[in-house]
Amino acid sequence: MAVDIQMPALSPTMEEGNLTKWMVKEGDEVNSGDILAEIETDKATMEVEAVDEGIVGKILIGEGSENVKVGTVIMQLLEDGEDESALSAPAAPAETATPEPEAVTAPAANSASAPAKSAPKPDMDLPTNVKMVETSVRDALRDAMAEEMRRDEKVFVMGEEVAQYQGAYKVTRELLSEFGEKRVIDTPITEYGFAGIGVGAAMNGLRPIVEFMTWNFAMQAIDHIINSAAKTLYMSGGQMRCPIVFRGPNGAASRVGAQHSHDYSSWYANVPGLKVVAPYDAADAKGLLKSAIRDPNPVVFLEHELLYGEMFDVPDMDDFLVPIGKALVRREGSDVTIVAHSRMVGRSLEAAIELEKQGISAEIVDLRTIRPLDTETVLNSVRKTNRIVCAEEGWGQSGIGAEISAVVTSEAFDYLDAPPARVHQKDVPLPYAGNLEALSLPNSQDVVEAAKAVCYRD
Amino acid sequence: MAGKTKTLKTNRKELLNLYREMLLIRRFEEKSGQLYGMGLIAGFCHLYIGQEAVVVGIKAVIDEDDQMITGYRDHGHMLACGMDPKGVMAELTGRSGGYSRGKGGSMHMFSTEKKFFGGHGIVGAQVPIGAGLGLANKYLDNGQISVTFFGDGAANQGQVYEAFNMAKLWDLPTLFVIENNQYAMGTSIKRASAQTELYKRGISFGIEGVQVDGMDVLAVRDATIKAAKHARSGKGPMIMEMMTYRYRGHSMSDPAKYRTREEVKEVREDHDPIDMVKNRLIKEEWADLDSLKAIDKEIKAIVNEAAEFAKTSPEPDPSELWTDVLLEVEA
Numbered sequence: 083m084a085v086d087i088q089m090p091a092l093s094p095t096m097e098e099g100n101l102t103k104w105m106v107k108e109g110d111e112v113n114s115g116d117i118l119a120e121i122e123t124d125k126a127t128m129e130v131e132a133v134d135e136g137i138v139g140k141i142l143i144g145e146g147s148e149n150v151k152v153g154t155v156i157m158q159l160l161e162d163g164e165d166e167s168a169l170s171a172p173a174a175p176a177e178t179a180t181p182e183p184e185a186v187t188a189p190a191a192n193s194a195s196a197p198a199k200s201a202p203k204p205d206m207d208l209p210t211n212v213k214m215v216e217t218s219v220r221d222a223l224r225d226a227m228a229e230e231m232r233r234d235e236k237v238f239v240m241g242e243e244v245a246q247y248q249g250a251y252k253v254t255r256e257l258l259s260e261f262g263e264k265r266v267i268d269t270p271i272t273e274y275g276f277a278g279i280g281v282g283a284a285m286n287g288l289r290p291i292v293e294f295m296t297w298n299f300a301m302q303a304i305d306h307i308i309n310s311a312a313k314t315l316y317m318s319g320g321q322m323r324c325p326i327v328f329r330g331p332n333g334a335a336s337r338v339g340a341q342h343s344h345d346y347s348s349w350y351a352n353v354p355g356l357k358v359v360a361p362y363d364a365a366d367a368k369g370l371l372k373s374a375i376r377d378p379n380p381v382v383f384l385e386h387e388l389l390y391g392e393m394f395d396v397p398d399m400d401d402f403l404v405p406i407g408k409a410l411v412r413r414e415g416s417d418v419t420i421v422a423h424s425r426m427v428g429r430s431l432e433a434a435i436e437l438e439k440q441g442i443s444a445e446i447v448d449l450r451t452i453r454p455l456d457t458e459t460v461l462n463s464v465r466k467t468n469r470i471v472c473a474e475e476g477w478g479q480s481g482i483g484a485e486i487s488a489v490v491t492s493e494a495f496d497y498l499d500a501p502p503a504r505v506h507q508k509d510v511p512l513p514y515a516g517n518l519e520a521l522s523l524p525n526s527q528d529v530v531e532a533a534k535a536v537c538y539r540d
Numbered sequence: 541m542a543g544k545t546k547t548l549k550t551n552r553k554e555l556l557n558l559y560r561e562m563l564l565i566r567r568f569e570e571k572s573g574q575l576y577g578m579g580l581i582a583g584f585c586h587l588y589i590g591q592e593a594v595v596v597g598i599k600a601v602i603d604e605d606d607q608m609i610t611g612y613r614d615h616g617h618m619l620a621c622g623m624d625p626k627g628v629m630a631e632l633t634g635r636s637g638g639y640s641r642g643k644g645g646s647m648h649m650f651s652t653e654k655k656f657f658g659g660h661g662i663v664g665a666q667v668p669i670g671a672g673l674g675l676a677n678k679y680l681d682n683g684q685i686s687v688t689f690f691g692d693g694a695a696n697q698g699q700v701y702e703a704f705n706m707a708k709l710w711d712l713p714t715l716f717v718i719e720n721n722q723y724a725m726g727t728s729i730k731r732a733s734a735q736t737e738l739y740k741r742g743i744s745f746g747i748e749g750v751q752v753d754g755m756d757v758l759a760v761r762d763a764t765i766k767a768a769k770h771a772r773s774g775k776g777p778m779i780m781e782m783m784t785y786r787y788r789g790h791s792m793s794d795p796a797k798y799r800t801r802e803e804v805k806e807v808r809e810d811h812d813p814i815d816m817v818k819n820r821l822i823k824e825e826w827a828d829l830d831s832l833k834a835i836d837k838e839i840k841a842i843v844n845e846a847a848e849f850a851k852t853s854p855e856p857d858p859s860e861l862w863t864d865v866l867l868e869v870e871a
Contacts, residue, residue: 275702282672319640
């Protein structure tokens, strides 16, 4: 039997890739370690090496094929002594190896294939006839940095692998070639140190963007974010400014375990002197990051790795800014308010579709900024719907949902027809096993159930 | 302890000026101690008495626009930077006339005007920040250097070495000044450091280090001239280990039981930075006891005026509770 060579998964989040180039042709002899093909993932172009020895029997996926699903057989290799007669119909792409809980296999909960277009933005003064360009969240963030770096010489970006490597998640792609190594600075792996250096540079007149490869690693640097950046303006009686953006992916990625999957929204939201932003779609990612870079205060900018590759419409404008501190009603509804931020906005929008089928009209409020919290938009929505579900990816205790529940019960108590409900990660470190990970993380079905519960529906 | 006093070149004007600067810090700190005892200063209060030659010798030879940053034992640095003693003392008493309008306290004062970047309460945190000041200098190509002060205790913090590494990697124009006063709170350097010669702590990064008699203001001056030239010329950072000694406890609440009275007495009598300058002034006949007494009187008047201001300056308005948390975004 010929050996089936499958499209490999080359990153924790890769679901498909482009087969950019074959390095072998049919009939070639290959040895273990030979390069078979080049594959472009969402993060990088990678070479695929042969594991087995043999003769290239049949190439099934041609050069230049795009969006080849992981697990698709791309080539068949003839082993010693075999000839073409050994070639047979390749096996179907492997099903997802992990049996997932029912909730996740519900069609509405499958975020990978669900269209995740932005809802119209009723609160935004966009010029009429503005062109929309479909952009990934990753590129929107990149464009925001590039535009602000063109606008202000004092803006620079520093972090691990931001320059030559083009960003661990390719968010800083091509910035080095445009702005040079003075303004796109590769740091050693030393978060505490470079966060402090960034703070000092900000205090001395620059506008640093400090990238953390993930916010998990910023735990090493949290002292500078809070003690040095957030508190100094106050402690100095208003003298010492610290205009700095700390940014990077936050929250759960995919199967990377507890130390790489932590949502820090509520941690930073607790601290006066910081602004905390957590965008969902590409337009907000761009407009809010530009605002964050211009902001005279330290801003914690929480991105989401699983959103980097998602495509959304972004207005094609010279200077598209989204103000920090304003929530957005992404979907209007009358029966229940669902408040979410970052990736849970997508899950909540999916839930709203499912709820509509069941006769429940859900209003989705995307917080966008966690601090300062736009409580007015949340309260206005609750005064209309009389019910609220708070959805977040992080843990429940002392979480964003706990905060919003407190605000709503103290300021709109008389409007509530049910106690606020919270959807959040289970109260355990995020497990690695695929089924346990899925059980731990909140999904759209959890939101659906919480919404039905506050509506007193079965 | 500090090495033998060498007779370094100086002149009447310079030495009198250094004497005056050091004495101002000494008298200011003595007054701070008094006010603390009277309950007018609260919380933590770390006095600089004994270490005056370090900051005065450095400040005397760096440029006006060079930045300084230090930890929590910061009163001396602020006075050396030319910050108003009244504003510093009023911050110690938590009054509206203080540099941080009463919201920072002893450990958290700043002056953008005098290029003093704090006043930091987390041991060692000022070291990367100081390197960052240097990064901005290099980026802006402004010819300035930053001077980052920290103690022998902070020298054991990991982030110090992260900062050393990047400062040398990028040749940042910054000086790392280790004020080795022999005790990290109550722990002597021998009990805390595997390598007690702290000027060698940069070797693995290729950072040149020197050990300096930090009780001799002229030795500090000379070492700083060389180090500042090094940093300003693009060669990157340097480490200066200043061998010094604090006479008082770590803070006002420290009984200092970890060292003997004799040890303190020996330093005060034989190595006092101010007495050494005083003796030289008299020996060179640049001053006599009467003229020095007159200087002391003048300085006491400045300090008393500062104390009076700090006692009478009103407490911050309650509305100040809510100011300076965030800056308004300009439209």
